Amino acid sequence: MPIHEKSLIRPENLKVHDKLSIDGVDVSGHWSTFIETRVVPDYNEALEKEIAAFPGGDKIHRCFQCGSCTNACTINAIEPRFNPRYWIYLIRMGMEQELLRDKDIIWQCVSCHKCTNICPRSVEPEGVMKATALWLEEKGYTPESPSHVFDKEFSRQVFERGKIEDTEVLHSFLVKTKQPLLQDWLVAIMWGIAKRVPVKWGLKTALAQVFKPRTRSWKKARAAIEDYIYEEGEARKEKLSRSRAKQPHLEAAE
Amino acid sequence: MKPILVVGGGPAGLAATHALANVGQPSILVEKMDRLGGAPIFSGYAKLVPSGRWAKEAIGGMVSRVEQDSLVTVKTNTKVSTFDGQPGNFTAKLSDGTSVECGSVILATGFSHFDSVNKPEWGFGLFPDVVTTTQVEQMISSGQGVRCPSDARKPKRVAILLCVGSRDRQIGREWCSKICCTVSANLAMEIREELPDCHVYIYYMDIRTFGHYETDYYWRSQEEFKVKYIKARIAEVTSDGKQVIVKGEDTLVKRPITIPFDLVVHAIGMDPNVDNMTLSAVFGVDLHKHGYIARKDTYGSMGATSRPGIFVAGAAIGPETIDDSIAQANAAAMSAFAVSRELTKEAAE
Numbered sequence: 001m002p003i004h005e006k007s008l009i010r011p012e013n014l015k016v017h018d019k020l021s022i023d024g025v026d027v028s029g030h031w032s033t034f035i036e037t038r039v040v041p042d043y044n045e046a047l048e049k050e051i052a053a054f055p056g057g058d059k060i061h062r063c064f065q066c067g068s069c070t071n072a073c074t075i076n077a078i079e080p081r082f083n084p085r086y087w088i089y090l091i092r093m094g095m096e097q098e099l100l101r102d103k104d105i106i107w108q109c110v111s112c113h114k115c116t117n118i119c120p121r122s123v124e125p126e127g128v129m130k131a132t133a134l135w136l137e138e139k140g141y142t143p144e145s146p147s148h149v150f151d152k153e154f155s156r157q158v159f160e161r162g163k164i165e166d167t168e169v170l171h172s173f174l175v176k177t178k179q180p181l182l183q184d185w186l187v188a189i190m191w192g193i194a195k196r197v198p199v200k201w202g203l204k205t206a207l208a209q210v211f212k213p214r215t216r217s218w219k220k221a222r223a224a225i226e227d228y229i230y231e232e233g234e235a236r237k238e239k240l241s242r243s244r245a246k247q248p249h250l251e252a253a254e
Numbered sequence: 255m256k257p258i259l260v261v262g263g264g265p266a267g268l269a270a271t272h273a274l275a276n277v278g279q280p281s282i283l284v285e286k287m288d289r290l291g292g293a294p295i296f297s298g299y300a301k302l303v304p305s306g307r308w309a310k311e312a313i314g315g316m317v318s319r320v321e322q323d324s325l326v327t328v329k330t331n332t333k334v335s336t337f338d339g340q341p342g343n344f345t346a347k348l349s350d351g352t353s354v355e356c357g358s359v360i361l362a363t364g365f366s367h368f369d370s371v372n373k374p375e376w377g378f379g380l381f382p383d384v385v386t387t388t389q390v391e392q393m394i395s396s397g398q399g400v401r402c403p404s405d406a407r408k409p410k411r412v413a414i415l416l417c418v419g420s421r422d423r424q425i426g427r428e429w430c431s432k433i434c435c436t437v438s439a440n441l442a443m444e445i446r447e448e449l450p451d452c453h454v455y456i457y458y459m460d461i462r463t464f465g466h467y468e469t470d471y472y473w474r475s476q477e478e479f480k481v482k483y484i485k486a487r488i489a490e491v492t493s494d495g496k497q498v499i500v501k502g503e504d505t506l507v508k509r510p511i512t513i514p515f516d517l518v519v520h521a522i523g524m525d526p527n528v529d530n531m532t533l534s535a536v537f538g539v540d541l542h543k544h545g546y547i548a549r550k551d552t553y554g555s556m557g558a559t560s561r562p563g564i565f566v567a568g569a570a571i572g573p574e575t576i577d578d579s580i581a582q583a584n585a586a587a588m589s590a591f592a593v594s595r596e597l598t599k600e601a602a603e
Binding site for chain 1: 375417421422423424459460486487488489490501502503505508510
């Protein structure tokens with residue numbers, strides 16, 4: 001049985017007949033070995049291209065399913081469902097629904113890069129995990145991850161002023177992720193700083209919160225960065241839409 | 255009549271000199287080691303694929319045939335130091351100080367075995383009971399039998415790991431070494447024959463027992479010898495002090511593997527000859543991007559290199575079987591013969 005057909009014998013997919021007889025033969029019970037002839041219509045043939053359009057996912061086509069990544073994986077050692085080799089298989093086959101069963105664990109990759117170091121085909125599975133997690137977010141299958149929220153706030157400040165205000169980053173992050181501002185560890189740190197820092201520096205920090213200084217002549221750099229981000233975003237959008245457009249039969253089915 | 259220079263005394267070199275002698279063409283066979291025979295003799299191979307004949311006897315026969323031939327001058331412990339001239343009129347200076355004139359050249363310089371210490375995660379060099387296919391060949395050919403090097407016990411469980419030093423971008427070996435799958439199946443059967451109580455597992459990504467090897471080795475090893483094939487590329491080989499432990503993922507059933515073995519065998523690949531950079535410089539021939547000696551074309555003149563008058567055959571071109579090396583050597587001999595007799599026609603390109 002091909003790997004992907006295993007889904008057919010999951011408990012929820014088994015056919016059960018309490019009482020059934022065919023031509024006088026009693027065939028009641030689990031029909032686990034009787035799989036009806038069927039057409040599987042839910043392949044997303046563009047899935048590999050979609051993942052490849054995200055940063056880090058572009059080498060997924062090299063995979064030859066040896067499983068070195070899964071073998072070497074830090075997370076797999078404690079969470080057997082975390083299986084990069086299998087997800088790469090699903091993505092390349094276009095089995096979106098199967099992939100989505102694991103949507104809540106794909107983000108768990110800790111970027112230890114053991115897979116990158118061992119992969120004999122240089123797929124860079126760590127990048128594929130990151131790309132898949134981003135894809136899940138962009139498609140709305142998973143909520144935005146806290147780290148993504150943090151990154152966005154951090155980069156927003158950098159893009160705007162060329163520098164960050166630590167306090168503001170932390171404050172916005174806690175607010176956006178709906179966490180209490182007065183956390184024990186945070187209060188302890190603040191007290192520690194307040195006791196040691198000279199008054200002049202304290203004032204400077206407080207003023208910075210109000211006036212939000214910029215890096216000198218940041219305007220040009222900002223424009224360039226914004227241009228780059230815009231171009232990258234458009235390029236990815238185009239890749240995604242192109243991979244869709246090439247499959248008119250899928251659109252018809254939707 | 256100028257002789258033809260054949261470099262390398264393995265199966266290809268032996269076949270080439272023999273073919274030339276058959277048509278009355280004298281040749282000089284230069285071999286860097288102290289004996290002829292090449293890898294099958296020097297690495298102590300056991301029974302060869304696909305004939306099943308002992309290497310010593312099969313290749314040994316080729317050696318004595320050449321040694322007894324008056325048209326072949328054998329120079330062992332010799333290398334070519336410098337090389338100059340045009341097709342039909344080459345001069346080679348040898349490491350023994352002599353100088354030879356030759357009409358054309360056949361490079362039959364073969365390959366080097368992959369050195370398993372380059373894949374440290376698979377335990378070679380760390381644990382005595384991790385060995386290479388070459389070592390198992392030697393255990394069999396020496397008559398000692400397959401034993402664990404640590405304490406000479408008979409192994410009860412043997413794992414053969416395929417693609418060690420092949421198909422691996424991490425270490426710059428992107429090629430398939432072509433014969434390791436078949437050699438491993440052959441060794442697995444040898445082990446099962448000698449030690450019927452021993453379980454033999456082969457860990458593979460793909461099985462490439464091409465052509466007739468499919469039935470004679472792949473299926474025969476399973477049907478007659480009950481060798482077990484598991485689709486997994488092993489992540490690491492460790493040890494608990496008594497046995498070696500193999501870790502991986504059985505990708506077909508999506509389940510992790512942590513299994514103790516008595517003996518782990520690396521099916522090592524065929525690297526380009528470690529001397530290829532020197533050979534390329536001395537003879538002025540181009541190398542293939544992976545470091546083998548490059549052929550000029552596939553369909554024109556057989557075995558032509560980038561330099562006219564110099565031909566190449568066997569595992570010097572890339573991973574090759576013994577019988578195909580011999581066939582290529584005969585083809586290269588034909589090309590070299592034509593050049594040295596100035597009979598060359600335009601290559602059909």
